[in-house]
Amino acid sequence: xxxxxxxxxLLAVAIAxxxxxxxxxxxxxxxxxxxxxxxxxxxxxxxxVAFTEAAVGAGISTLLMLVVITMTGRSENTTRHKPFPALLxxxxxxxxxxxxxxxxxxxxxxxxxxxxxxxxxxxxxSMQEIGIPNIVTSILASYRAFDxxxxxxxxxxxxxGVLALLSSVRRPDNGDKIVCINYSMHEQHLVVRIVxxxxxxxxxxxxxxxxxxxxxxxxxxFQAGVIFAAAIILYAMLFGLSTARIVINQPFIQLISAxxxxxxxxxxxxxxxxxxxxxxxxxxxxxxxxxxxxxIFLIEWAVGCTVASVIIIIFxxxxxxxxxxxxxxxxxxxxxx
Amino acid sequence: MIAHLPVLQVIVPLMxxxxxxxxxxxxxxxLFSLLVSSLTLLISILLLQQVMTSGVVSYELxxxxxxxxxxxxxxxxxxxxxxxxxxxxxxxxxxxxxxxxKEIDKNKHTLFYVLYLLSLTGMLGIVATGDAFNVFVFxxxxxxxxxxxxxxxxxxxxxxxxxxxxxMGTIGATFILIGVGLMYQxxxxxxxxxxxxxxxxxxxxxxxxxxxxxxxxxVCLKLALFPLHHWLPNAYAYAPSIVTxxxxxxxxxxxxxxxxxxxFSVFGLSFSFTTIPxxxxxxxxxxxxxxxxxxxxxxxxxxKHLFAYxxxxxxxxxxxxxxxxxxxxLTATLLHVFNHALMKCAIFxxxxxxxxRLGDVQLNNFHGLGRQMPLTMAAIVVGGLxxxxxxxxxxxxxxxxxxxxxxxxxxxxxxVLILFAAILAVIYVWRIIEVAYFKEPxxxxxxxxxxxxxxxxxxxxxxxxxxxxxxxxxxxxxxxQAAAQSLFGVTP
Numbered sequence: 001x002x003x004x005x006x007x008x009x010l011l012a013v014a015i016a017x018x019x020x021x022x023x024x025x026x027x028x029x030x031x032x033x034x035x036x037x038x039x040x041x042x043x044x045x046x047x048x049v050a051f052t053e054a055a056v057g058a059g060i061s062t063l064l065m066l067v068v069i070t071m072t073g074r075s076e077n078t079t080r081h082k083p084f085p086a087l088l089x090x091x092x093x094x095x096x097x098x099x100x101x102x103x104x105x106x107x108x109x110x111x112x113x114x115x116x117x118x119x120x121x122x123x124x125x126s127m128q129e130i131g132i133p134n135i136v137t138s139i140l141a142s143y144r145a146f147d148x149x150x151x152x153x154x155x156x157x158x159x160x161g162v163l164a165l166l167s168s169v170r171r172p173d174n175g176d177k178i179v180c181i182n183y184s185m186h187e188q189h190l191v192v193r194i195v196x197x198x199x200x201x202x203x204x205x206x207x208x209x210x211x212x213x214x215x216x217x218x219x220x221x222f223q224a225g226v227i228f229a230a231a232i233i234l235y236a237m238l239f240g241l242s243t244a245r246i247v248i249n250q251p252f253i254q255l256i257s258a259x260x261x262x263x264x265x266x267x268x269x270x271x272x273x274x275x276x277x278x279x280x281x282x283x284x285x286x287x288x289x290x291x292x293x294x295x296i297f298l299i300e301w302a303v304g305c306t307v308a309s310v311i312i313i314i315f316x317x318x319x320x321x322x323x324x325x326x327x328x329x330x331x332x333x334x335x336x337x
Numbered sequence: 338m339i340a341h342l343p344v345l346q347v348i349v350p351l352m353x354x355x356x357x358x359x360x361x362x363x364x365x366x367x368l369f370s371l372l373v374s375s376l377t378l379l380i381s382i383l384l385l386q387q388v389m390t391s392g393v394v395s396y397e398l399x400x401x402x403x404x405x406x407x408x409x410x411x412x413x414x415x416x417x418x419x420x421x422x423x424x425x426x427x428x429x430x431x432x433x434x435x436x437x438x439k440e441i442d443k444n445k446h447t448l449f450y451v452l453y454l455l456s457l458t459g460m461l462g463i464v465a466t467g468d469a470f471n472v473f474v475f476x477x478x479x480x481x482x483x484x485x486x487x488x489x490x491x492x493x494x495x496x497x498x499x500x501x502x503x504x505m506g507t508i509g510a511t512f513i514l515i516g517v518g519l520m521y522q523x524x525x526x527x528x529x530x531x532x533x534x535x536x537x538x539x540x541x542x543x544x545x546x547x548x549x550x551x552x553x554x555x556v557c558l559k560l561a562l563f564p565l566h567h568w569l570p571n572a573y574a575y576a577p578s579i580v581t582x583x584x585x586x587x588x589x590x591x592x593x594x595x596x597x598x599x600x601f602s603v604f605g606l607s608f609s610f611t612t613i614p615x616x617x618x619x620x621x622x623x624x625x626x627x628x629x630x631x632x633x634x635x636x637x638x639x640x641k642h643l644f645a646y647x648x649x650x651x652x653x654x655x656x657x658x659x660x661x662x663x664x665x666x667l668t669a670t671l672l673h674v675f676n677h678a679l680m681k682c683a684i685f686x687x688x689x690x691x692x693x694r695l696g697d698v699q700l701n702n703f704h705g706l707g708r709q710m711p712l713t714m715a716a717i718v719v720g721g722l723x724x725x726x727x728x729x730x731x732x733x734x735x736x737x738x739x740x741x742x743x744x745x746x747x748x749x750x751x752x753v754l755i756l757f758a759a760i761l762a763v764i765y766v767w768r769i770i771e772v773a774y775f776k777e778p779x780x781x782x783x784x785x786x787x788x789x790x791x792x793x794x795x796x797x798x799x800x801x802x803x804x805x806x807x808x809x810x811x812x813x814x815x816x817x818q819a820a821a822q823s824l825f826g827v828t829p
Contacts, residue, residue, distance in 0.1 A: 096547055096550060096551075097515070097547065099543055099547060100519055100543055100544045100546070100547025100548070101544070102543050102544070103542035103543040103544045103545075104522060104523075104544050105522070105523075112522075112525075113522070113523060113524050113525035113526075113535070113539075114521065114522055114525045115525070116525060117404070117524065117525030117526055117535070118404050118405055118525055118526055118527075119525065121405055122405070142399060142401075143399065143401050143405055143406050144399075144406065144407055144470075145398070145399050146398045146399065146407045146471065147407060147468075147470060147471055147474050150462065150471065150474030150475055150477075150478060151474055151477075153351060153354075153455065153458070153478050154474065154477045154478050154481060156354075156355065156455075157452070157455050157477075157478055157481040157482050157485075158481055160358070160448055160451050160452055160455070160482075160485070161452065161481055161482065161484065161485030163448055164445055164448040164449070164452060164485050164488075164489055165485060165488055165489070167444075167445075167448075254358060255359065257355075257358075258355035258356070258358045258359050259355070261351075261352075261354070261355040262352065262355050262356070265348065265351065265352045268348070269348075269352075272341055272344075276400055277341075277344075277396065277397055277398060277399060277400040278341065278344040278348065278396075278398055278399070279398055279399040279400075280399050280400035281399070282400060283400075
């Protein structure tokens with residue numbers, strides 16, 4: 001029952017997103033969409049996925065899109081192309097997808113291939129083989145550690161891509177102007193600023209909790225990194241970039257993101273040098289289970305570092321770019337009268 | 338260490354990327370990338386030797402047995418591809434530093450090498466792995482770094498080209514992911530070897546049909562198969578020249594590999610070609626692609642556009658060979674993958690040298706370039722002749738095998754069409770030769786000199802390879818044939 005309600009809401013939000021012309025509303029709705037899908041995942045007992053979706057889909061991606069909107073403006077351009085061929089293509093694709101569902105095994109049926117081939121070993125043996133209660137973490141961090149490594153590199157690539165496209169040498173002379181822009185904002189948000197200041201330590205603490213609790217419950221490096229970055233971004237938004245930059249400077253944060261990837265890889269290399277295969281954590285220590293624990297602890301740490309720093313890199317570069325745009329506009333305005 | 342070669346092939350460039358970011362200094366990053374790329378080349382040579390002598394190499398990541406963990410599985414087919422990718426990457430890197438000096442902002446050079454190494458990692462990862470989901474992960478690494486590299490182009494239009502590619506590429510990747518998800522649902526496994534054993538049981542279901550459709554369309558988007566090729570010409574034309582040289586020779590080849598791997602190894606020959614009318618479909622698309630793209634190439638004034646369209650036509654040749662679905666046909670495709678990498682890389686590197694000297698590759702600027710940059714232009718001519726399929730060049734070898742394969746099946750009308758298409762290639766190559774050799778140099782370009790050595794060495798290494806592998810075909814044909822035979826389950 002709850003599934004039907006959630007899916008209907010998802011559909012309604014999706015249609016609203018398509019119909020809306022106000023981009024600010026679209027971004028907010030996509031955040032709601034993320035939250036709804038997260039709830040849907042919870043209803044399907046996939047709490048780890050739900051947690052990630054809530055942190056990424058509803059949280060950080062909404063934030064990043066908001067930053068983009070401040071650069072592009074709030075309203076959508078009028079469409080000049082004819083949407084009908086595209087609509088036809090989408091309908092065909094949708095029909096094919098529905099056609100594909102016709103022969104699927106029923107959801108949750110015990111004899112579905114998904115539940116009878118690979119999964120039983122994960123469920124039955126992961127406790128002895130890896131020794132941590134959260135099976136999802138066992139699979140992500142040990143059985144399929146290489147996929148997770150790949151995903152981490154995807155995130156690293158995204159950060160480098162943003163750096164390559166948006167970063168530029170900062171001109172030292174316009175520092176004062178940036179402070180002015182932020183100063184006006186501070187006056188307006190006094191309550192939010194005080195509340196944020198009180199909340200920040202707790203957010204950071206929660207991030208650390210999620211980081212270290214991944215073995216036992218939903219959570220892990222990805223979610224922790226996102227939450228940690230969200231705290232920093234919140235601070236930067238309310239207290240101004242230049243204030244945040246005192247704490248976190250670009251070269252340092254780039255170094256952290258690279259170190260995360262290297263740390264992850266080095267866990268693999270050490271097990272390789274100790275005589276095992278790449279990412280064979282059993283070889284990290286004399287005792288296999290201790291080795292698995294150590295390996296998972298280290299790679300979760302690596303994931304957390306890179307994810308947090310990449311998101312901060314992305315945010316700071318977008319925000320920097322926006323400031324440069326604004327200060328350029330200000331210069332123009334001063335010249336024109 | 339020999340036992341770990343399969344994983345080192347991917348891990349070495351992967352770990353090098355963050356180290357490159359830490360190195361900071363551009364010159365240092367370049368030398369380091371060159372070193373790393375040569376190391377991957379060495380590894381791929383060793384791997385190919387190992388595979389040719391002792392058969393398939395399997396490597397269990399994390400020490401977990403295959404369907405539970407991720408497996409790297411190197412057979413003749415992917416060892417061949419690994420060699421092509423790492424060799425091209427190494428050769429291109431020689432010229433990289435000189436080329437990007439003119440085209441990319443000084444303080445972004447280090448980031449360029451980081452992204453370059455990441456895209457190398459992504460492509461090697463796609464090819465080396467034996468796990469369907471792992472393919473997607475590395476596809477993402479390759480794609481993201483590619484989008485960023487293309488957007489680094491000097492021209493503002495590079496941003497638009499990159500955006501177009503981003504949209505199309507993301508759709509392709511999503512389709513592949515949907516397909517992999519559906520396959521997992523029906524079989525409960527992600528390992529390719531395991532999939533190929535468990536798919537036939539459920540081959541008649543509509544879900545598997547849908548999975549196949551999504552995967553194939555997704556891969557064809559990445560492959561830029563006609564009519565899904567619209568992202569390619571602009572991406573090639575506006576990306577930094579050195580990036581074009583790298584991608585033209587590798588990116589579509591990786592997609593071609595995926596197509597072969599999925600149809601032959603995962604879904605199996607009988608499902609791909611008997612249950613689904615893939616043969617007729619691909620034959621038609623391949624032929625259309627050859628003619629439409631070659632004709633468009635004739636009308637281009639930007640030489641990078643011209644050769645980008647020619648690339649789409651060459652993909653058509655590969656698809657025709659693929660759709661014959663015989664050992665000879667597949668050999669022709671694999672040979673063309675290798676040969677096309679050689680010729681397009683040589684041509685685009687030469688164009689990078691032209692950009693370095695002239696700043697532009699419009700046809701008008703080529704007036705009299707044959708006399709001003711004789712060595713560079715000669716390389717373009719050899720590459721062009723190879724594209725046409727002249728004897729004594731590599732292009733001839735792959736065309737020869739393609740025609741043999743077609744005639745074996747008695748499909749002589751197709752063979753005639755293929756020969757006719759070569760005339761179109763003659764026309765577009767001739768346009769360049771005419772301008773470069775039979776027109777007087779422009780007044781404002783009187784001072785243009787030959788390209789620097791760092792360009793000429795890699796360009797001519799490739800050009801000589803173009804001729805060498807056109808005469809001594811032992812290495813390329815032997816490996817391609819062995820790979821094709823192993824895919825058909827024929828023991829030589």
